[in-house]
Amino acid sequence: MYESQNTSTSRKVRVPELRARKATVLSPERAPKIAMVTAYDYTMARLADEAGVDMVLVGDSLAMVVQGLTTTVPVTLKEMAYHCRVVARGLTRAHLVGDLSFMSYQISPAQAVKSAGKLMKVGAESVKLEGGEEVAEQVYRIVRAGMPVVGHVGLTPQSVHAFGGFKVQGRGASANKVLADAVAIQQAGAFAVVLEAIPPDLAADITRTLTVPTIGIGAGAGCDGQVLVCADLLGLSREHQPKFAKRFANLGDAAVEAFATYVKEVRAGTFPAVAHAYKANALQAATIASRSHPPEASADELDAPLALDLWH
Numbered sequence: 001m002y003e004s005q006n007t008s009t010s011r012k013v014r015v016p017e018l019r020a021r022k023a024t025v026l027s028p029e030r031a032p033k034i035a036m037v038t039a040y041d042y043t044m045a046r047l048a049d050e051a052g053v054d055m056v057l058v059g060d061s062l063a064m065v066v067q068g069l070t071t072t073v074p075v076t077l078k079e080m081a082y083h084c085r086v087v088a089r090g091l092t093r094a095h096l097v098g099d100l101s102f103m104s105y106q107i108s109p110a111q112a113v114k115s116a117g118k119l120m121k122v123g124a125e126s127v128k129l130e131g132g133e134e135v136a137e138q139v140y141r142i143v144r145a146g147m148p149v150v151g152h153v154g155l156t157p158q159s160v161h162a163f164g165g166f167k168v169q170g171r172g173a174s175a176n177k178v179l180a181d182a183v184a185i186q187q188a189g190a191f192a193v194v195l196e197a198i199p200p201d202l203a204a205d206i207t208r209t210l211t212v213p214t215i216g217i218g219a220g221a222g223c224d225g226q227v228l229v230c231a232d233l234l235g236l237s238r239e240h241q242p243k244f245a246k247r248f249a250n251l252g253d254a255a256v257e258a259f260a261t262y263v264k265e266v267r268a269g270t271f272p273a274v275a276h277a278y279k280a281n282a283l284q285a286a287t288i289a290s291r292s293h294p295p296e297a298s299a300d301e302l303d304a305p306l307a308l309d310l311w312h
């Protein structure tokens with residue numbers, strides 16, 4: 001049985017275990033669904049890890065969540081590597097997936113291997129890339145180089161301009177294309193495949209067809225696991241959220257409230273209180289008390305014009 005909560009003694013989640021959690025390989029009781037979230041920094045990574053999340057994805061969604069951009073297209077591999085490095089420091093149990101950024105793998109299989117290597121060198125334990133048949137060769141070569149790969153089909157946000165927006169994929173005749181893409185990526189050696197924004201019946205069909213786990217986002221409950229963007233899950237985002245992004249908390253409102261209370265207390269002089277200050281030692285305290293301070297200015301003196309006009 002798997003633990004739902006992490007403890008310091010929990011063992012590391014590794015690729016063979018994740019692959020074995022395919023629902024059809026083990027009974028559902030012995031193979032609980034895979035819970036994956038995104039994280040972009042050390043603090044978030046630690047919290048997710050402590051909660052017992054199985055896989056943490058440093059997603060290129062950091063372009064939108066961290067960098068305030070409108071798509072994932074501009075984020076660079078160097079930026080992805082930086083965030084992989086800091087997230088890796090926060091994980092003791094969860095498996096870390098690094099997302100390959102737009103144009104860091106599409107050009108050639110050799111480019112893909114080199115880019116994947118950069119993320120693995122800073123702590124990623126596998127890499128994710130978007131696309132189907134057209135990137136199967138890339139997946140194959142990365143896997144052959146010893147790096148595990150997670151595929152990503154359906155709505156692939158790096159192709160947002162080709163899709164004409166963040167639109168549901170695989171409706172009607174295009175369902176076969178999404179299925180073929182998922183199969184191609186599995187055949188190329190991916191150990192799991194993310195299914196994004198496709199109808200639930202198609203996702204369930206793909207899940208039954210594949211022998212590796214599927215991880216859904218906006219793809220219904222019929223997948224072997226689920227992934228959500230941490231800011232959506234925690235209710236941190238002030239932007240529009242996609243329909244599938246359930247808020248499990250409302251930390252955005254809680255944060256605004258905390259900041260506002262801080263502002264109020266700083267202005268009122270009630271923060272910091274004695275409890276938040278360091279004590280001087282007895283000798284220091286006596287020295288400070290014995291020092292003569294100039295008398296405080298009277299109200300009249302404060303109203304007097306400055307002797308030196310600094311502006312003219």
Ligand code: KIV
Pocket residue numbers: 038057058059060061062099152194196217227228229
């Ligand atoms: O970048 C990301 O956050 C992702 C997930 C939505 C799967 O790719």
